[in-house]
Amino acid sequence: MSDTKNIDALNTCLELLAQGSTVEACLARYPELAAELKPMLLLAMQTQRAGETIETPAEAQRVGLGRITDAWAERQAKRSQRWRSFRPLAKSWAIAMVAVMVLVFGGWTTSAAAAESVPGEVFYPVKKAQERFLLVVSFSDRGKAELHAKFAQERTQEIEKLATRGKSQAVMDRTAGRMENHTRRAVVLMGGVLPTPTASDFTAPTPPDIRVTLDPASGLITISENQGSRERHMIQERFLQQFQHFQEMEQRLPKQTRPIERASMEESFHRSQELLHRAILAMKALEEDESRQR
Amino acid sequence: MQGDQVDIEPLVRSAQEGNLSALGSIYESFFPKVYRYVAARVGHGPEAEDMAQEVFLKAMNSLGKFQFRGPPFAAWLFRIAHNLVVDRARHTKSTSGPAVPLDEALELPGSQNVEEQALQALDVEVLREALDKVSELQRQVVLLRFIAGLSLAETAVAMNKKENAIKALQHSALGALRRIMLPVISEFPARQQ
Numbered sequence: 264m265s266d267t268k269n270i271d272a273l274n275t276c277l278e279l280l281a282q283g284s285t286v287e288a289c290l291a292r293y294p295e296l297a298a299e300l301k302p303m304l305l306l307a308m309q310t311q312r313a314g315e316t317i318e319t320p321a322e323a324q325r326v327g328l329g330r331i332t333d334a335w336a337e338r339q340a341k342r343s344q345r346w347r348s349f350r351p352l353a354k355s356w357a358i359a360m361v362a363v364m365v366l367v368f369g370g371w372t373t374s375a376a377a378a379e380s381v382p383g384e385v386f387y388p389v390k391k392a393q394e395r396f397l398l399v400v401s402f403s404d405r406g407k408a409e410l411h412a413k414f415a416q417e418r419t420q421e422i423e424k425l426a427t428r429g430k431s432q433a434v435m436d437r438t439a440g441r442m443e444n445h446t447r448r449a450v451v452l453m454g455g456v457l458p459t460p461t462a463s464d465f466t467a468p469t470p471p472d473i474r475v476t477l478d479p480a481s482g483l484i485t486i487s488e489n490q491g492s493r494e495r496h497m498i499q500e501r502f503l504q505q506f507q508h509f510q511e512m513e514q515r516l517p518k519q520t521r522p523i524e525r526a527s528m529e530e531s532f533h534r535s536q537e538l539l540h541r542a543i544l545a546m547k548a549l550e551e552d553e554s555r556q557r
Numbered sequence: 558m559q560g561d562q563v564d565i566e567p568l569v570r571s572a573q574e575g576n577l578s579a580l581g582s583i584y585e586s587f588f589p590k591v592y593r594y595v596a597a598r599v600g601h602g603p604e605a606e607d608m609a610q611e612v613f614l615k616a617m618n619s620l621g622k623f624q625f626r627g628p629p630f631a632a633w634l635f636r637i638a639h640n641l642v643v644d645r646a647r648h649t650k651s652t653s654g655p656a657v658p659l660d661e662a663l664e665l666p667g668s669q670n671v672e673e674q675a676l677q678a679l680d681v682e683v684l685r686e687a688l689d690k691v692s693e694l695q696r697q698v699v700l701l702r703f704i705a706g707l708s709l710a711e712t713a714v715a716m717n718k719k720e721n722a723i724k725a726l727q728h729s730a731l732g733a734l735r736r737i738m739l740p741v742i743s744e745f746p747a748r749q750q
Contacts, residue, residue, distance in 0.1 A: 270728045274709060277702075277727070303731040306738070307703055313681045314704035317596050319589040323606035328584055330610055331617055335577055440578030447577060 272296050276304055329457060336451040381421045382434050405494045408452035411445040412498040418442035419505045419535070423512050429520075432527050439535050442505075446542045449498055455545035457538075492553055499546040506539045565630050573620055580620075584613055587631070591638050594705040597685060598642050598696070608645065612638045632714035635705055639697060639715050646693060687737045695730035702727055 276289035286304050290297040377389035394414055401407050418441050425435050450457055509532045516525055565586070571579035591612050596605040615637050623633055688696045694716070701712045702723075709727075713720045 270724050273728050273731070274724045278709070281708075302735055303728075306731055306735050310684060310699060310703040310734075311706070313684045314593050314597055317593045317601060317681055317704075319592050320606060323592070323610070324585075324588050327588065327606070327610035327613060328581060331580065331584060331613055332577065334614055334617060335580065339575070440576065444577050 269296060269299065273300060273303060276300055277307060280304065280308065332447060332457060336447060339448070339451070381424045381428070381430075382438050383430065404452045404454075408449045409494050409497060411449035411452065412501040415442050415445035415449060416501050416505050416508075418445060419508050422532075422535075423508070423515070426512065426516060426520075426528055429517070432524065432531070435528065436531060439531050442535060443538050446502070446538055450542050450545045453495060453498060453546070453549060455542075455549050457541040458544050458548070495546060495549050495553065499543065499550070502539050502542045502546060506536055506543065509536045509539070566625060569620070569623065569625075569630055573623070580617060587634060588613070590705050591634070594635070594638055594700050595642060597681060597700055597704045598688070599645065600685065601681075608641055609638075612641055615641070628714040629711055631707060632711035635701060635707060635711070635715040636717070638705075639701065642700075643693065643697070683738060684734075687734050690737050691730060691733045694726055695733055698723060698726040698730050699734065 272293045275292070276286075279289050280286070286301065286308070289304060290301055293300060377386040377393065380386040380390050394410075394417075397410055398407055401410055418438050422435055422438050422442065425438060447457065513529055513532055516528060520528070565583065568579045568583050568586075572583055588609060592605060592609040595608045595612070596602075599605050599608065612634070616634055619637070623630065627633070628636075688699060691699075697716055698712060701707045701715055702709070707715060709720055709723055713723045716723065718726075
């Protein structure tokens with residue numbers, strides 16, 4: 264029975280079913296094989312339906328995304344370490360690049376125009392190039408983390424400008440993606456881990472740790488900020504401000520925004536807020552580590 | 558991939574360039590299908606969750622090597638899933654029974670109408686138990702074709718076989734499953750009353 268004709272007939276019928284055809288229509292093509300084909304086709308369809316009843320556990324999906332993000336960040340960090348061996352070369356290359364940029368684009372007037380630009384505008388690539396330059400010349404992980412947090416905030420402000428100017432959702436989504444990338448990198452470079460969100464209460468960050476030291480020889484008292492704590496505090500503040508910014512943005516969406524567009528923007532804002540929530544929790548964990556070490 | 562509405566190529570290219578958001582979008586698009594595929598084999602629960610996550614971690618590590626000139630992305634991803642599931646089956650020495658001979662499978666008792674009614678009540682646990690009794694190749698074809706929803710060509714790539722071999726396997730697998738499941742599923746109308 265299992266000759267090539269039967270095998271081919273079954274496959275043709277399965278393809279037809281996948282394209283939306285009915286069992287009866289398939290069987291009409293092969294009346295002589297209908298008795299054998301019918302139960303097999305029904306079984307295939309029911310197997311497919313049974314498979315569709317398997318629910319995807321949302322929590323596992325979320326945890327999996329966290330594992331991938333962590334693995335991705337680890338890889339990026341390793342690449343960054345490899346890159347460090349080229350630092351001296353990179354620095355001179357970056358300075359040369361910006362010098363050329365300034366010459367080509369007409370100096371700091373261009374820079375000012377670039378700073379105000381949003382995705383899709385002429386000067387936006389200049390703004391991105393300036394940011395890349397700053398990241399290249401900032402050689403400490405914490406310095407880079409601060410820059411990433413700053414750029415994440417910059418992306419958030421751009422999202423608001425895009426929303427008020429009625430730009431397309433695709434452009435806003437790309438900008439939100441960049442904001443998320445910067446946020447994740449800032450957390451990882453600070454040595455934090457993005458947790459799964461559990462609580463929704465955000466407390467104001469603890470001010471930076473102040474160190475008071477006494478030099479026994481000279482008797483001089485020095486008051487200084489702990490540098491690591493200061494950076495953590497700055498980044499934490501930025502994440503909190505951004506979180507609040509997204510909340511305000513929802514309320515400030517132009518009245519003429521169509522409901523479908525509004526829903527899409529709000530969904531995008533919520534995604535960004537969720538990530539910021541996790542980033543804030545990661546910074547909070549670092550803050551607690553600092554407290555324990557004191 | 559059948560029924561897949563996402564244009565995957567720009568996402569994959571972007572993820573290959575290091576865009577984490579694109580990687581996240583790929584994950585969100587494929588996780589449910591990969592999870593269903595794994596869960597139909599190992600059961601709904603932590604092991605399936607862990608294995609589905611593992612598939613994406615492995616995919617992420619090899620994403621740089623993926624080329625659009627080669628197999629479709631879905632087939633490439635499910636080849637990773639397939640290898641993981643098959644490896645797990647080898648390690649646990651699961652009851653991958655011998656294939657039920659096709660001629661035996663087609664000599665079925667009872668009326669066809671009863672069988673059709675019983676099929677309507679088929680659930681995933683009955684299916685999983687039945688899948689334990691067919692050969693590994695038959696099982697994989699059923700999982701990839703009907704649970705993951707891959708096309709014939711994609712299944713062939715995922716299983717590293719020729720399309721004609723997959724056609725023959727799906728025919729023998731459905732015949733074998735029908736033979737194994739009929740006594741079980743025939744009880745269903747009675748069970749449900």
